[in-house]
Amino acid sequence: MAEKILQIRNLTTGFLSDRGLAKATDRVSFDLEKGKTLCVVGESGSGKSVTAMSVMRLIDYAGGLIVDGEVLFNGQDLVKKKQSDMLKIRGNLITMIFQDPMSALNPVFTVGDQISEALRIHKGLKKKEAWRQSIEMLRRVGIPAPEIRAKQYPYEMSGGMCQRVVIAMALACNPELLIADEPTTALDVTVQAQILDLLLQLKKEFNMSMLLITHDMGVAAEVADRIAVMYAGTVVEEGTVKEIFDGPRHPYTIGLLKSIPGLEGERGGDLYTIKGSIPPISQLPEGCRFHPRCPYAMDICRHKEPVMQTSPSGHKAACWLDDHDGADPRPGAFSSQELKVTIKSKLEVAHS
Ligand SMILES: Nc1ncnc2c1ncn2[C@@H]1O[C@H](COP(=O)(O)OP(=O)(O)O)[C@@H](O)[C@H]1O
Ligand code: SF4
Ligand SMILES: [Mg+2]
Known part of the structure; x- marks a missing residue:
């Protein structure tokens, strides 16, 4: 049987309010095979992002609570991990791209410094080598004149360019699993197709597995091996x-x-x-x-x-x-x- 990189079992995540626990995902289960792409599809509000945030354990910081289930990453249950252990996994073995590239980038640092930072933290690279690899990553995500671009700030770039930078940052540490949550939704239609194309190409080059979240069945048809359709948390x-x-x-x-x-x-x-x-x-x-x-x-x-x-x-x-x-x-x-x-x-x- 094909090796599974991710096995989600009965994942139930909720938010507490005065009226009790409201479940945003309810017994969500699906598997992702190594090297494959699984698309999670559904209208806005169906629980796609909460599922992704739960896998990353970022939901803990968004007021959410995983109340049941397992998230097996290479057989290890991430739900049981301490946040201090998740720091070694998040941004390193599993990385995530969000809809709005601007929210993932820090406005006060150059894009080269931001990619370098990830490489220095997770790979322990020295400053000079991290900078060199950052430029190489910018080149690989199709940014022209990467030596010049690396010294620029996010506001000096278009939305599509910023999403390429975010992808460069996400892939710099060579993750095993990439979670992309509506990575093209905020972009111009023609740029959307380019970014999708780029993600597919890089997925192959970097030998990654991908969990791609989209509300667009057309996108899923283009990139997925398997599709999981979510509705109202299930x-x-x-x-x-x-x-x-x-x-x-x-x-x-x-x-x-x-x-x-x-x-x-x-x-x-x-x-x-x-x-x-x-x-x-x-x-x-x-x-x-x-x-x-x-x-x-x-x-x-x-x-x-x-x-x-x-x-x-x-x-x-x-x-x-x-x-x-x-x-x-x-x-x-x-x-x-x-x-x-x-x-x-x-x-x-x-x-x-
Ligand atoms: N921080 C939060 N507090 C309360 N409810 C939330 C929170 N985040 C998401 N939800 C609710 O959880 C449900 C699923 O949201 P989400 O996963 O963001 O949907 P999708 O990504 O599929 O559009 C929605 O009803 C949403 O309102
Ligand atoms: S179970 Fe009934 S209501 Fe639900 S999708 Fe099927 S036919 Fe429709
Ligand atoms: Mg969402």
């Missing part, structure tokens, strides 16, 4: 890109697929949107969390939570329709190939 479906696109089982996944511009949705005219909105974690509905928005909701859905069922190939979904005897109302396949073409054309625009 994983509702998980499988290979082919399984998810060729035979989506959860109506929420189907809704996300129908909402992709250029796929099925647009053919009828307006772009499809899933009706309603994701519930706040303090007001989760009974039964299936998706039932108030689900076009196929049945009686059982309103009072009983669906059980996750795994196919022999490992495709997982939690939906009562899988147990239903009548006709299956769900549509069939969506073409991930067609999607790749859409994204490739974006890339071509970006490169021209």
Whole structure:
């Protein structure tokens, strides 16, 4: 069996308020194989960032509390680690890129100094060698004239350039696992494609595993080996890109697929949107969390939570329709190939 770098088991993270504990992730489980990319997909508020912050144990500093579950990184449970031990893992073995590059960079230091600092802390490099390697990293992330750029401050660079710097910083220590939380969402459309392209290329070069968080199914189709779909704090479906696109089982996944511009949705005219909105974690509905928005909701859905069922190939979904005897109302396949073409054309625009 392929080696797993990350195994998340029943991860439950909550926030305490006057009304008790509100769970932002509830029994989240998925695995990431070494060298592969897993995309976590879902609308805003589905618990993607809380999952990532829990893996990094940064959630401890954001007022959150891991109440249950395990995060096995190379077999070691990060949930049980002391923060002093996490300091040796975070930024070194596991690094993270966020949506807004500016929040990851310090405005008062040059970008070269910031990459050097990471190298000096985690690799114990001397100042001169750290500076040399910082310039090399800037070159590898495609920053022209890196010797000059290294001496500049973040405000002297565009958003896309800053995200390249953040990527250089994240990869400088040659991490085993890169967690990228919506790394292109804040960027201009053409720059988005370039940054994605860069991440994919570097993932290969650095022989990393990647957990990529995105609200964009199109991005997932392009970069993922497997996709985990999250809704209201739970994983509702998980499988290979082919399984998810060729035979989506959860109506929420189907809704996300129908909402992709250029796929099925647009053919009828307006772009499809899933009706309603994701519930706040303090007001989760009974039964299936998706039932108030689900076009196929049945009686059982309103009072009983669906059980996750795994196919022999490992495709997982939690939906009562899988147990239903009548006709299956769900549509069939969506073409991930067609999607790749859409994204490739974006890339071509970006490169021209
Ligand atoms: N610091 C916090 N305090 C209270 N609730 C939070 C906090 N951070 C996130 N949440 C809630 O947890 C849920 C999941 O958030 P998040 O993981 O950021 O979603 P996503 O990244 O999928 O958009 C949301 O309902 C959000 O409001
Ligand atoms: S369990 Fe019911 S409400 Fe939930 S997604 Fe399936 S059909 Fe829809
Ligand atoms: Mg988020």
